[in-house]
Amino acid sequence: MKALHKNILDRLDRIINDTGKHIHDFIDDPHAFTRKRSLDAATVIKTTINMQGKDLTSELFRAFDQKAIKNNDKVVSTSAYVQRKGQLSPACFKHILTVFNQNLFNIQLFDHKYRIFAIDGSDFNQIWNPKSENIVGNLNHKGKPYCQIHVNALYDLLNNTYQDCIFQPKSKMDERKAAVQMLKKLNCGPYIVTMDRGYTGFNMIENCNRLPNCYYVIRTKTGYGAFKEVAELPNQECDKDIACWVTTSNYYETHKATENVHLVNHHYRQYIKYRSENTKDGSWDLGELCTIKFRACRFRINDPKSGKEEWEVVLTNLNRADYPLKRIKEIYHLRWGIETSFKKLKYALGSVQFHSKQDRFIEMEIYAHMIMFNAVSQIDAQAYIPQKNCKYQYAINFKQSCFVIQAMYIISSSTEIFKKILIQISHYTIPIRPGRKDKRNLKPKSAVYYLYRVA
Numbered sequence: 001m002k003a004l005h006k007n008i009l010d011r012l013d014r015i016i017n018d019t020g021k022h023i024h025d026f027i028d029d030p031h032a033f034t035r036k037r038s039l040d041a042a043t044v045i046k047t048t049i050n051m052q053g054k055d056l057t058s059e060l061f062r063a064f065d066q067k068a069i070k071n072n073d074k075v076v077s078t079s080a081y082v083q084r085k086g087q088l089s090p091a092c093f094k095h096i097l098t099v100f101n102q103n104l105f106n107i108q109l110f111d112h113k114y115r116i117f118a119i120d121g122s123d124f125n126q127i128w129n130p131k132s133e134n135i136v137g138n139l140n141h142k143g144k145p146y147c148q149i150h151v152n153a154l155y156d157l158l159n160n161t162y163q164d165c166i167f168q169p170k171s172k173m174d175e176r177k178a179a180v181q182m183l184k185k186l187n188c189g190p191y192i193v194t195m196d197r198g199y200t201g202f203n204m205i206e207n208c209n210r211l212p213n214c215y216y217v218i219r220t221k222t223g224y225g226a227f228k229e230v231a232e233l234p235n236q237e238c239d240k241d242i243a244c245w246v247t248t249s250n251y252y253e254t255h256k257a258t259e260n261v262h263l264v265n266h267h268y269r270q271y272i273k274y275r276s277e278n279t280k281d282g283s284w285d286l287g288e289l290c291t292i293k294f295r296a297c298r299f300r301i302n303d304p305k306s307g308k309e310e311w312e313v314v315l316t317n318l319n320r321a322d323y324p325l326k327r328i329k330e331i332y333h334l335r336w337g338i339e340t341s342f343k344k345l346k347y348a349l350g351s352v353q354f355h356s357k358q359d360r361f362i363e364m365e366i367y368a369h370m371i372m373f374n375a376v377s378q379i380d381a382q383a384y385i386p387q388k389n390c391k392y393q394y395a396i397n398f399k400q401s402c403f404v405i406q407a408m409y410i411i412s413s414s415t416e417i418f419k420k421i422l423i424q425i426s427h428y429t430i431p432i433r434p435g436r437k438d439k440r441n442l443k444p445k446s447a448v449y450y451l452y453r454v455a
Contacts, residue, residue, distance in 0.1 A: 005382050005418075005422065006105045006378075006382065007413070007415055007418045008105065008375050008378045008379050008382075008418075009375065009379075009405075009409055009413035009417075009418055009421075010413045010414070010415070010418070011100075011103075012049075012096075012100065012371070012375050012413070013046070013413045015096050015099050015100055016042050016045050016046050016049070016096060017042045019041070019042070019045060019092055019095055019096055020033075020040060020041035020042030020043075020045060021042075023041040023088075023092065026088075026089055026091040026092045026095060027087060027088060027089050027091075027092070028089075029087060032087035033084075033087060037084070038076070039076060039080060039081065039084045041087075041088070041092075044081070044084045044085055044088060045088065045092060045093070045096070047059075047060070047063050047081070048085065048093075048364060048365065048368045049093075049096075049368040049371050049372050050063065050372065050406050050409055050410065051063075051350070051355065051365070051368065052349070052350045052406060053349075053350025053351075053352070053353035053448075053453065054350075054353075054453050055355075055450055055453040056078050056081070056082075056355045056450075057078055058453075059355070060075060060076050060077075060078060060081055061075050062410065063076075063410060064076045082356075085361065085364070086361075088364065089360065089364075090360055090363040090364050090367060092364075093363075093364050093367030093368055093371065094367055096367075096371055097162070097164075097367055097370055097371050097374070098164075100371060100374055100375070101161060101163055101374065104159055104161060104378065105378050105381065105382065106381065106382075107159055108158035108159050109158070110158060110192060110331075113190055114190050114191055114192045114215070115156065115158075115159075115188050115189065115190070115191040115192075116156070116157050116158055116191065116192045116193075116194070116331070116334060117154055117155060117156055117157065117163065117186075117191060117192070117193045117194070118154075118155045118157055118193070118194045118195070118334070118335045118337060118338035119152070119153070119154055119155075119179045119182065119183075119193060119194075119195050119199065119338075120152075120153060120155070120195070120196060120335075120338045120339070120342075121150055121151060121152045121153070121173065121175050121178075122150075122151050122153070122342045122346075123148050123149070123150055123151075123170055124148065124149050124150075124151060124346075124351065124352065124354075124362070124366065125146070125147070125148050125352065125445060125446055125447040126147035126148065126149060126354060126357065126359075126362055126447055127147070127354065127357050127447045127449060127450075128146065128147055128357070128447075129147055129357035129358065129359075132147045132357070132358075132359055133169055133359055134147045134148055134149045134169045134170060134171075134359060134362075135147055135169075135171070136148050136169075136170050136171045137171075146446070146447075147357075147447070148169075148170040149167055149168070149169065149170065149359070149362060149363075149366075150167070150168045150169065150170045150173040150175075151165055151166075151167060151366060152165060152166045152167075152168065152173075152175055152178035152179065152182070153165045153338065153341075153342075153370075154182045154183075154186070154193075155337065155338040155341055157194075157334045157335070157337040157338070158334075159377070159378075159381075160337070160341065160377035160380075160381075161373070161374040161377055161378070162341070162345075162370040162373060162374060163182075163186070164182045164185065164186070165182075165366070165367075165370065166178040166181060166182060167363050167366070174283070175198060175199060176199055176201055176203065176204050176283055177283055179195065179199055179204065180203070180204065180207050180285070183207070183208065183211055183214060184207075184211065188213075189213055190213045190215070191213060191214065191215065192215045192216070192217060192318070192331060193208070193214065193215070193216050193217075194216070194217045194218070194331065194332055194334065194335040195216070195217075195218045195219070195335075196218075196219050196335070197218075197219040197220050197221050199218055200218055200219070200220040200221060200227075200315065201283065202246045202262065202264060202284075202292055203264070203283045203284050203285055203286070204218070205218070205292055205294055205315060206246070206286055206290060206292050207285060207286075208317070209292070209293070209294075209317060215316070215317055215318050216315070216316060216317060217314050217315075217316045217318070217328060217331050217332050217335075218314060218315045218316070219312060219313070219314050219332065219335075220296075220313050220314065220315050222311065222312070222313050226313075227242075227244075227262075229242045229244060229260075229296065230242075230296055230313055230315075233296060233298050233313065234298075235311070236298070237298060237299050237300065237325060238296075238297075238298045239295060239296075239297050239298075239320065239324070239325050240295070240296050241293070241294075241295055242293070242294055242295070242296050243260075243291055243292070243293045244260045244261065244262060244291070244292055245259060245260060245261040245262065245289065245290075245291055245292075246261070246262045246263075246264055246289070246290055246291075246292050247261060247262070247263060247264070247288060247289045247290075248263070248264050248265075248284055248288050248289075249288045249289065251288070251289055264284045293317075294315045294316065294317055295315065295316050295317065295318070295320065296313055296314075296315055297313065297314050297315075297316060297325055297328045297329075298311060298312070298313045299311070299312060299325055299328070299329050301329075312332075314328060314332050316328055318331075341373070344373065344398050344399070345369055345370065345373055347399075348398055348399040348402050349369045349372060349373060349376075349402055350369070351365070351366060351369040352445070352447075352448060353448045353453060354447070372402070372406070375405070376398065376401055376402050376405055379401070379405060379421065379422070379425070380396040380398065380401055380425065382422060383396055383401075383422050383425050383426045384422070384426050385426060385429060386426065386429070390431070391431075392431035392432055392433060393431070393432045394429040394430065394431055394432065395429060395430060395432050396425055396426070396428065396429060396430075397425075397428040397429060397430045400425070400428035401425045401428065404421060404424050404425050404428070405421055405425070408420065408421050408424075
């Protein structure tokens with residue numbers, strides 16, 4: 001193993017063990033993990049992080065079978081594991097994710113200057129639990145209610161790691177609010193954040209304008225629901241500076257005929273004390289009146305030879321001299337990385353197959369899979385990729401890499417094992433096919449129940 005390689009699994013083990021030693025900083029029960037047991041806090045955390053999508057009995061056998069056979073012991077029971085896991089909290093796993101991200105290996109920067117992130121959300125289906133806070137639907141209405149949690153994620157596009165996430169019930173999700181919360185906690189120097197059109201809003205734009213070191217590229221609506229300034233853009237490629245007033249007060253009524261002003265229906269310093277539950281309340285974190293400035297960039301996204309015109313508009317605060325229209329298009333194209341990351345998280349690491357019905361256990365497992373996702377990405381970045389004399393460049397097969405790393409991590413996190421992992425995963429490669437397009441096949445999916453897990 002070359003000196004420039006860094007043993008990611010050993011570093012992850014050290015973070016887990018340190019969290020286990022200070023476990024009472026993250027849990028409320030002072031009596032938990034006070035007695036010496038084979039399933040201490042660090043062991044339970046590591047076992048959860050290394051889990052795949054099989055049934056719980058099979059996962060525990062895979063985690064403890066070698067040690068049990070060697071010592072003629074019984075395999076850890078599901079009851080023992082669940083009881084010990086019940087003493088943990090999602091805060092344990094969030095802490096590990098945060099600490100792991102504080103010292104990533106060989107951080108890649110865009111233009112040697114910016115970290116580049118994407119914010120998006122994805123839904124995770126839970127097994128039905130009538131006590132869950134994530135129930136979607138009403139028993140009094142037609143249709144069967146179900147449980148679904150919405151995960152808002154902040155993803156590093158060049159380093160392929162999850163930086164942060166916020167959980168929300170699907171029925172009460174507010175993606176813009178979650179995005180602002182994650183960006184306010186972000187402290188990494190200059191960065192560019194990309195977002196899809198569901199995040200467009202004056203509150204989001206102005207919060208990003210005021211955050212230090214924050215630059216954004218946000219896709220916006222162009223038809224119904226678009227800003228009037230965007231709707232009035234010419235039907236051609238253009239790059240325009242826009243400034244407009246935004247208010248939450250009666251200033252809108254008295255000046256809308258003479259000034260370019262927008263109204264946000266937010267109950268900020270307004271005189272009405274009591275309001276109906278159905279009253280619209282737009283998200284707004286700023287004062288009663290402010291000026292919002294941004295660039296609106298309109299460009300074509302399909303081949304002119306196709307005969308059909310497809311246009312997109314993105315809003316940004318990047319400098320026009322450094323980032324003209326062509327480069328803005330390139331930056332927004334990188335956003336697709338978060339979409340493929342959700343696919344890997346769900347199906348390569350098994351995040352669609354939870355091992356519990358309880359909400360906090362679900363949150364623990366999502367955090368755990370994000371931690372393992374980041375570890376696998378950091379290991380893949382260090383592996384040697386043999387480039388064949390073929391049409392395409394090659395990359396590590398992420399799914400097979402997950403399988404190899406999780407299997408070897410059970411044995412040890414030593415340097416010797418880490419060397420074997422780097423050699424092994426380099427044998428599993430897939431071609432990179434740029435410009436490949438497939439129509440998204442959106443189908444409703446249900447949770448995978450315990451009895452239907454692959455053995």
